[in-house]
Amino acid sequence: MNAPFRPSLAAVRASSLAEADECRRIEAFLARQPDATPFHRPAWLQATARGTDNRAHALLLERGGELTGYLPLLEVHSPLFGGLLASSGFGVGGGALLSDGEDPAELFGALEELALRLSCPAAELRGGPLPEGRAGWKVRFDSHCGFVAPLAGDDEAQLLAVPRKQRAEVRKGLGMDLSVEIGRGEADRAAHYAVYAESVRNLGTPVFPRRLFAEVLDAFGEDADILTVRHQGQPVASVLSLYHRGAVMPYWGGGTLAARRLRANDRMYFELMLHARRRGCVRFDFGRSKTGSGAHDFKRNWGFEPQPLGYAGWTAPGHPVRDADPTSSRHAARIALWQKLPLPVANLAGPFISRGLA
Secondary structure, eight states: OOOOOOOSOEEEEEEOSOSHHHHHHHHHHHHTOTTOOGGGSHHHHHHHHHHHTOEEEEEEEEETTEEEEEEEEEEEEETTTEEEEEETTTOSOOOOEEOTTOOTHHHHHHHHHHHHHTTOOEEEEESSSOOTTOTTEEEESSSEEEEEEEOOSSHHHHHHHSOHHHHHHHHHHHHSSEEEEEEOSHHHHHHHHHHHHHHHHHHTOOOOOHHHHHHHHHHHGGGEEEEEEEETTEEEEEEEEEEETTEEEEEEEEEOHHHHHHTHHHHHHHHHHHHHHHTTOOEEEEEEEETTSHHHHHHHHTTOOOEEOOEEEEEOTTSOOOOOOTTSGGGHHHHHHHHTSOHHHHHHHHHHHHTTTO
16 A cells, blocks of 8 residues: 655744744644643743743744644743753743654754754753754753642542542641632732742742743633632642643642641642642643652652653753753752842842743
């Protein structure tokens, strides 16, 4: 049997995603791709670009006028960490998406050329086909793990699905004087940012600009919301979640110093599981964590099994490898100093640094 005719020539071109028709065309392509993530969406690229004053790009592979390959990119420049093209910036997923039979090599080559043209000596791919064996690239499957598990059929079954020790912590949280709010309004956004900013300062990490969260919420509409846990009216834990193809993704979350005593984080994630099921989700995507980290162990305590993630980094010839890893020994002293900053100072300075982390 003869194979179906396929145009022999394919070409890659760059797009700034400035045209609405282009974005609709990409969304239609994503709808046919089973591996598409929220971080592939033009809405994510545009929101993160606006929210951090960076620039969104896309590389499009076209064959005979048909879109057959796509690579979403965020261009980031930082005086501390240098220039980067990330797929996708500020996301845990991304990478190339291809129609059956297409080779990603042309997209990889175009990415390298675009990075050099934009004065970005580094590029990252977070998922998708990876350029194993390609010059200048380092591919890893041991740096991060993902955590996904099905949601249970009702509230009691969801509680029983949590391993015994962690279930005890959830029960303690359920017994505390805590209230839960879910929304997307200004009060929800203010509470989330206050909690998240304190949480990351305590970890020694600069907080993202508040506008980043607002842009993502506005771009995703009903596919994003905020769940906040309060104690005596004060927010103590809060998480901004994304919803994608039947999965809830708690993405930017944290708790205050009081949250641990109150088991507010345990209560927050359990309540999010219940909320997600009620709105039709069937999976809980706990996101990525660095292998062997405290967050990695926390998610395993909930009964989630780690799945290695494939990431790749490219460095232009003659340039040092980009190091923006918060666990790097190079940054240990900076992290220790940041943890001691007064919260107002950290909140003022943090967004100028974090916009370059991607």
